[in-house]
Amino acid sequence: MINENGALSGLKVIDLTRVLSGPFCTMLLADMGAEVIKIEPPKGDNVRNQGDMVEGFSSYFSQFNRNKKSVILDLYTEKDKEILKSLLSEADVVVENFKAGVFDKMGFDYKTLKSINPKIISASVNGFGSKGEMSDKPAFDFIAQALSGFMSLNGTEESGPMRAAMPISDLIAGLYCAFGIVCALNSRSKTNKGQKVESSLTSGLVSMMAYLSSESFVTGKAPKKSGNNHPILAPYGIFKTSDGEVAVAPASDKFCHIFLETIELLNLLEQDIYKNNAKRMENRESLNEIINKKMISNTSDYWIKKLNDAGCPAAKIVSLPDALNSQLIKDSEMVISSNGPEGRKIKMTGFPVKLSETPARLYLSPPLLGEHTEEVLKNLNKKG
DSSP, X not given: OOOTTSTTTTOEEEEOOOTTHHHHHHHHHHHTTOEEEEEEOTTOOGGGGSSOEETTEEHHHHHHHTTEEEEEOOXXXXXXXXXXXXXXXXXXXXXXXXXXXXXXXXXIOHHHHHHHOTTOEEEXXXXXXXXXXXXXXXXOHHHHHHHTSHHHHSSOTTTOOOOOSSOHHHHHHHHHHHHHHHHHHHHHHHHOOOOEEEEEHHHHHHHTOTHHHHHHHHHOSOOOOOTTSOSSOSSOEEEEEXXXXXXXXXXXXXXXXXHHHHTTOGGGGGSGXXXXXXXXHHTHHHHHHHHHHHHTTSOHHHHHHHHHHHTOOEEEOOOXXXXXXXXXXXXXXXXXXXXXXXXXXXXXXXXXXXXXXSOOOOOSOOOOTTTTHHHHHHHHHHHO
């Protein structure tokens, strides 16, 4: 089965990736209709045996390998390397996330790939880029979070550096790689030439630093850890109520005015220590204390309704299960279900990008190891 109406239908992708960053990239392409052939070693992708299991099938693997076909090849053998070359000869894209240089050593450097298929897009996701002293070092999300400066900005002065709960550098690198592939495909439509595409865990994270990096360029200093407070705005953050906490995001002077007026503390802006954002940042601790004393007088639901009705963004902090079961996520169609191989029903997150004419959809359940080897190689032999 294929997604004939997908935005990327008609494209063939050879997927040599494993674990997370690469599989996330190729999943995005598959969701949009590309035919993705996942090449796995005889033992399979490592994450087939990680995470919570559904009747022996990994939920982790399922999340990032839907809409793909699984083919077993042992690339330590010359026979299977020749099969891979045949697959590459008719592919549009090949994606790998080996340590930089490993694919070259396997005999598939870019010069060789071009000789096999001059139009192929060769995409790589790695830890630290393919140049420099770090290029051959082992990389994981935790290490990328540490080296990019990302961890140093999270948490508070008391907590010290904090990692993001999700493997954010893997996901960003995979997303950028998919974006780079689509850009390269568009370029090929005009030049008839393939090219190399590369993204890395550290580069992706550094690109996401936004105003924090621009501030560091100007001052030469490391931004202070601000925890749940905003690094350049006050008041902004989590405030106590009589039955919990509320996240409030007054993202400008206008919203600050609305926030304080709504909670009946607008008079604070008349005080010199709170009269502008710079002053409020200097005195944020005392300002937050006053706001907490006011908001603790009523419930979270009361304040959220009052603030939202006034036009100030505010919300409860919900657990992941509550979020996944919320009306917001249902309305966004962000939880989907695969019947799965052998009838297993596996829930997974849905498609965040909505296309009106060529929507993403789930058309192939996450594959069993080697499930499509016979089908793919049979078709390859017919063409040969």
